[in-house]
Amino acid sequence: MLPAPVVIFDLDTLRADHLGCYGYGRPTSPRIDALAAESYRFQWAFSQAPDTGPSQSSIFTGLYPSSHGLKFNSAKLPDSVTTLAEVFSDAGYRTAAFVDGGFMLPEFGIDQGFELYEASDWNGLDTIGPRVLDWLDAHHEEDFLLLIHSYDVHADYESPEPFRSLFTSGMTPTPGFKPNVKQLEVIRRSKWSDQPLQLNDADLEFAKARYDGGIRFADYWLGRILDHMRALGLDRRATIVLLSDHGEEFQEHGSVQHDRLYAPVTHIPLLIRPPGGIIPSVITSVVQGMDVMPTLVEGAGLPLPPNLQGHSLLPLMRGESVPERPAFSESPYFGHRRGIFLGEHHLLGALENEALELFEFRRDPLELRNVVAEQPEVAARLRSLAKQWQDSLDRRGTPDIETPELDEDTVKSLEALGYLN
């Protein structure tokens, strides 16, 4: 149903609701919207973690963070897990990845199975895009798995002009304010202190507008790559996937960037376009980022690795009736917090204590209204399910993980991005 070649656009930090095809008002995504118009669009896909290493590893292994081992950034994905690229590579497909560094560097083990794995140093699609076009010229007649990943949407929200300023005209942020990682990290980290800081409204709107400019820039490059694929005949031969590893918070819950499990962070876009495209189809069931791995493996007719936790989305795409399944997320921050999306509801919190929150994410997608006191029986049912899920993860165990050896330049670059300190 989804034959190779497979091309995955993995736009780090892209929240679903800032795309036109997910209802956003600002024109951030004309090309992504056009892709959605030929794709299965999953309205309610959720990430398994709020940060890059754990969530990306779930996407590419079909396993929860506790089960592939990367509960935190800056650990190395163990060799014992089987990745999407390993399955395709073992079956004789060419496998190539053009990624944007950070926690996608090969030092973190996510390169497993890629015969070519080229990592830029946060240079974005202006560097990665031309490499992808060249690679497609050389390999478009083969069967392959191609991963294109970038941080163009991630802070510092400094995409090239004209995209950077596309949505900021007339705005008057505080002089000296830049929505870069350095300044946003001061806000984010203050949440752990007695004196939490907030961006004022003008700065917040400016940050959002710059973030949206980054989306439009990524959308421009996606369009260029798709046009190139069409010229090579790949639009009729390739399966195209667009997704993200997590979203981004703009103080909907008092913080910025991404470290918690509220929907602005965990609600991700997911489009799957079969070769030739389809009449658009919107799937409203709850699904998970890590369902992509089994979907692509099964879609290509390849054997599924044993003990996967993700589920193939092919039955939903075929319109079959599928039992309702939950999506789970886990975060090591602010205590061990977990979240479960099921049906109409999202329950999140530290399962060990009573301070849980419950939201009706479909009608309240920013999760601004906590209904836990009004619907205690729903909260109790979801908490019990989440505990069962946690028990099953505990029984399965977490593989031993290594901390990778990083050279001085890599450490400096991750520190500059606000990580590792």
Ligand SMILES: [Zn+2]
């Ligand atoms: Zn990320």
